[in-house]
Amino acid sequence: MKKVKSSNQGYPRLGQNREWKRVLESYWKKEISESLFLEKMKELRIGNVRKQTDAGIDLIPVGDFTLYDQMLDMAWMFNLIPERHRTENPASIDCYFSMARGSKSATACAMTKWFDTNYHYLVPEWEGSEPKLNFNKPLDHYLEAKEWADGKPVIIGPYTFIRLSKGYESLEKAAEKLLPLYAQLLQQLEEHGAQIAQVDEPAFVYEETSEDFPIIQSMYSYLDGKVSSLKICIQTYFESPDAYQQLMTLPVSGWGFDFTRGNTIDLMKKHGFPADKFLAAGIIDGRNIWRAKGTESLKLVEFLQKKIKPCELWIQPSCSLIHVPETKEGEVSLPAGVYNSLSFAKEKLAECVLLAGSIDLEAKNRILEWDQAYQELTKYRKSENLSDKVQSFKRKQAFSEREEIQRKAFQLPLLPLTTIGSFPQTKEVRKQRKRFRDGLLSKQEYDAFVKRETKRWIGIQEEAGLDVLVHGEFERNDMVEYFGENLDGFAFTKHGWVQSYGSRGVKPPIIFGDIGWRGSITSELASYSQSLTDKPVKGMLTGPVTILNWSFPRDDQSSEVLASFIAAALRKEVLELEKAGIRMIQIDEPAFREGLPLKKSKQAAYTEWAVNAFRATHWDVQADTQIHTHMCYSEFSEMMDAISDMDADVISIETSRGGGENISTFKEFSYDKMIGLGVYDIHSPRIPAAAEMEKVIEQCLTVLPAGRFWINPDCGLKTRSEEEAIQSLSNMAEAAFNIRDKHTIPTV
Numbered sequence: 001m002k003k004v005k006s007s008n009q010g011y012p013r014l015g016q017n018r019e020w021k022r023v024l025e026s027y028w029k030k031e032i033s034e035s036l037f038l039e040k041m042k043e044l045r046i047g048n049v050r051k052q053t054d055a056g057i058d059l060i061p062v063g064d065f066t067l068y069d070q071m072l073d074m075a076w077m078f079n080l081i082p083e084r085h086r087t088e089n090p091a092s093i094d095c096y097f098s099m100a101r102g103s104k105s106a107t108a109c110a111m112t113k114w115f116d117t118n119y120h121y122l123v124p125e126w127e128g129s130e131p132k133l134n135f136n137k138p139l140d141h142y143l144e145a146k147e148w149a150d151g152k153p154v155i156i157g158p159y160t161f162i163r164l165s166k167g168y169e170s171l172e173k174a175a176e177k178l179l180p181l182y183a184q185l186l187q188q189l190e191e192h193g194a195q196i197a198q199v200d201e202p203a204f205v206y207e208e209t210s211e212d213f214p215i216i217q218s219m220y221s222y223l224d225g226k227v228s229s230l231k232i233c234i235q236t237y238f239e240s241p242d243a244y245q246q247l248m249t250l251p252v253s254g255w256g257f258d259f260t261r262g263n264t265i266d267l268m269k270k271h272g273f274p275a276d277k278f279l280a281a282g283i284i285d286g287r288n289i290w291r292a293k294g295t296e297s298l299k300l301v302e303f304l305q306k307k308i309k310p311c312e313l314w315i316q317p318s319c320s321l322i323h324v325p326e327t328k329e330g331e332v333s334l335p336a337g338v339y340n341s342l343s344f345a346k347e348k349l350a351e352c353v354l355l356a357g358s359i360d361l362e363a364k365n366r367i368l369e370w371d372q373a374y375q376e377l378t379k380y381r382k383s384e385n386l387s388d389k390v391q392s393f394k395r396k397q398a399f400s401e402r403e404e405i406q407r408k409a410f411q412l413p414l415l416p417l418t419t420i421g422s423f424p425q426t427k428e429v430r431k432q433r434k435r436f437r438d439g440l441l442s443k444q445e446y447d448a449f450v451k452r453e454t455k456r457w458i459g460i461q462e463e464a465g466l467d468v469l470v471h472g473e474f475e476r477n478d479m480v481e482y483f484g485e486n487l488d489g490f491a492f493t494k495h496g497w498v499q500s501y502g503s504r505g506v507k508p509p510i511i512f513g514d515i516g517w518r519g520s521i522t523s524e525l526a527s528y529s530q531s532l533t534d535k536p537v538k539g540m541l542t543g544p545v546t547i548l549n550w551s552f553p554r555d556d557q558s559s560e561v562l563a564s565f566i567a568a569a570l571r572k573e574v575l576e577l578e579k580a581g582i583r584m585i586q587i588d589e590p591a592f593r594e595g596l597p598l599k600k601s602k603q604a605a606y607t608e609w610a611v612n613a614f615r616a617t618h619w620d621v622q623a624d625t626q627i628h629t630h631m632c633y634s635e636f637s638e639m640m641d642a643i644s645d646m647d648a649d650v651i652s653i654e655t656s657r658g659g660g661e662n663i664s665t666f667k668e669f670s671y672d673k674m675i676g677l678g679v680y681d682i683h684s685p686r687i688p689a690a691a692e693m694e695k696v697i698e699q700c701l702t703v704l705p706a707g708r709f710w711i712n713p714d715c716g717l718k719t720r721s722e723e724e725a726i727q728s729l730s731n732m733a734e735a736a737f738n739i740r741d742k743h744t745i746p747t748v
């Protein structure tokens with residue numbers, strides 16, 4: 001039998017100690033020169049290649065590395081550079097980072113979620129650009145790595161690239177402009193000896209692929225005519241491609257599929273797989289951190305070899321490994337038995353290598369041993385996995401009734417001013433938390449520090465004229481990790497960093513056992529904050545769907561069941577806050593939309609349990625306890641009914657980027673509850689002027705009456721500096737004051 005190969009699609013760039021982040025941020029702070037920056041990045045890049053050669057991977061991706069984001073790299077390379085960011089030299093790093101982060105005079109490119117992940121990419125803009133190939137990044141990286149490996153260049157394919165970009169006239173027209181550039185890029189790779197190119201087309205898992213197939217076919221036929229020896233492997237992930245049969249007719253050399261999600265195996269069994277193409281089998285889950293199941297994985301490899309019979313078989317992770325941390329080495333503080341059941345990027349690659357060599361008996365035995373790792377976890381797992389036990393929850397009073405009661409209770413001005421929760425996590429805040437963790441600061445000292453910061457910011461909020469205050473979240477490292485640390489059933493890592501956007505990372509907690517509430521998490525600090533002011537202070541929680549989506553879940557319970565357990569724990573926290581006299585409680589759900597299945601056919605089932613989990617946290621509060629929720633960087637139009645069914649009294653959303661356009665969606669769907677307008681784009685260091693925000697508010701007021709709106713930033717302010725936050729909040733308040741003067745409360 002032919003040798004099975006091991007392969008990888010992409011390596012985590014952040015690094016175990018976030019080396020990549022540090023290099024990037026020190027360049028932004030001008031602590032290192034451009035040439036030193038590029039040199040250090042090259043070192044990290046080559047280091048990643050070497051780690052993969054050391055692991056014994058046969059097909060090593062090159063070109064997956066980036067200085068910020070892989071979509072941005074493609075746009076930059078193809079000269080899709082918005083006018084406002086253009087500099088004399090389009091290949092300059094300044095131009096690149098201006099697109100990524102904005103500059104004094106230019107707003108950054110929009111940032112949005114990469115499929116159903118917590119990774120955010122920058123949206124390429126077509127307007128006013130003349131596409132050309134500025135340089136060839138995959139080729140540069142291929143050549144640079146050659147000393148260590150004959151790499152497999154990775155690019156984002158034309159269909160996915162166009163579909164995820166904006167401002168293009170039509171798919172055909174955009175393809176016409178881009179395809180010659182793709183051809184040029186691939187030809188150059190071929191000329192320099194590259195044998196295989198991995199062309200990512202994750203958008204092939206969307207239902208629209210079938211409709212677009214004629215264009216897709218012409219794209220790939222065109223490319224096929226432009227290369228000769230270079231083999232193109234189209235890579236899909238995160239779901240299965242429904243248009244499987246059509247896609248299999250494309251003139252390419254191989255296909256990569258995700259066998260951990262969707263039903264690609266069934267499609268293959270039904271329709272077969274072309275015997276002249278190679279198959280990159282994504283058997284190892286690239287989205288979760290559990291060790292692969294030995295017996296199951298072996299069975300699949302054997303099946304693919306015997307029954308499917310591609311001309312060549314590769315074993316690889318289901319997607320790029322940027323969605324998991326680099327290695328579990330050094331995680332010495334995990335609950336007993338957990339370490340053994342884990343597998344991060346490095347360990348996953350070792351699994352691929354072993355599976356590829358499983359013809360060897362010794363390797364086979366080692367694979368079978370993987371199953372034992374899970375045995376140790378059973379001691380933490382007593383709760384039943386019964387989804388039919390999940391109850392359905394609903395508030396006693398309808399919103400119209402609650403609204404009346406709440407209006408009387410709170411007596412807020414028109415367009416109440418508030419914020420989303422977090423205030424700047426300054427160097428000092430992080431330093432004190434690190435000192436506390438390292439045992440250099442006692443719990444008492446640390447708590448006192450957090451209270452001092454909280455008090456200072458209550459003062460700042462009062463000074464700015466805000467109507468509903470927050471405590472500022474100074475005690476939290478992250479909105480999900482913090483709750484994970486304080487609930488039963490979660491483990492957290494020391495170095496388990498995963499990139500979320502740009503240089504920002506998260507350490508998703510690991511749900512390994514039964515979820516439980518140990519006692520109040522947030523009420524003490526909430527009561528303390530409330531004691532400092534006469535204005536209402538919002539209690540601040542992360543919702544069940546977001547905690548689930550931004551954690552690594554155990555894989556023996558359904559998402560529905562897991563969300564219901566988290567919700568049950570959060571309900572106790574909500575009631576605790578209510579008991580402590582907190583009258584407004586915000587339950588954040590920024591990942592609510594992210595969890596929406598990629599396939600329309602699966603969406604209704606998701607929204608049903610997700611809405612129910614959210615409602616389970618607040619269904620039995622008093623009518624005069626106001627429930628807020630917050631969502632950001634999401635396209636809501638597909639799930640307005642679900643958002644309404646969540647039944648929060650106020651939802652705050654981002655409105656600044658689209659200049660208020662998304663409010664029309666709320667009107668279209670007759671959304672009848674209150675909406676917090678996120679008028680300040682917090683992801684950019686730019687300070688928006690009052691007039692700018694007034695314009696957004698005025699725009700929204702042409703759609704719905706003023707009595708329906710609150711005013712707030714579009715997300716938390718933790719990534720901003722104090723100076724930026726204070727000035728922007730003051731401008732935001734000024735905008736609201738000006739508008740209040742022009743409007744009166746409409747009588748209903």
Ligand SMILES: Nc1nc2c(c(=O)[nH]1)N[C@@H](CNc1ccc(C(=O)N[C@@H](CCC(=O)N[C@@H](CCC(=O)N[C@@H](CCC(=O)O)C(=O)O)C(=O)O)C(=O)O)cc1)CN2
Nearest residue numbers: 118427430431433434477478479480500503504505506550
């Ligand atoms: N989980 C999650 N996903 C999310 C969001 C979010 O807030 N959370 N927001 C949206 C955007 N994504 C974001 C993701 C991360 C961050 C972010 O700020 N991350 C921080 C890390 C946050 C953290 O865990 N901080 C720890 C560790 C901080 C740290 O770096 N400490 C230093 C020491 C401190 C010092 O002396 O400077 C160290 O360990 O070396 C803490 O505060 O305790 C970063 O990358 O810089 C922001 C937005 C969508 N997805």
Ligand code: MET
Nearest residue numbers: 420421422588590715716
């Ligand atoms: C990503 S949503 C963030 C919500 C959270 N309350 C914060 O203000 O940071």
Ligand SMILES: [Zn+2]
Nearest residue numbers: 590632715716
């Ligand atoms: Zn947010």
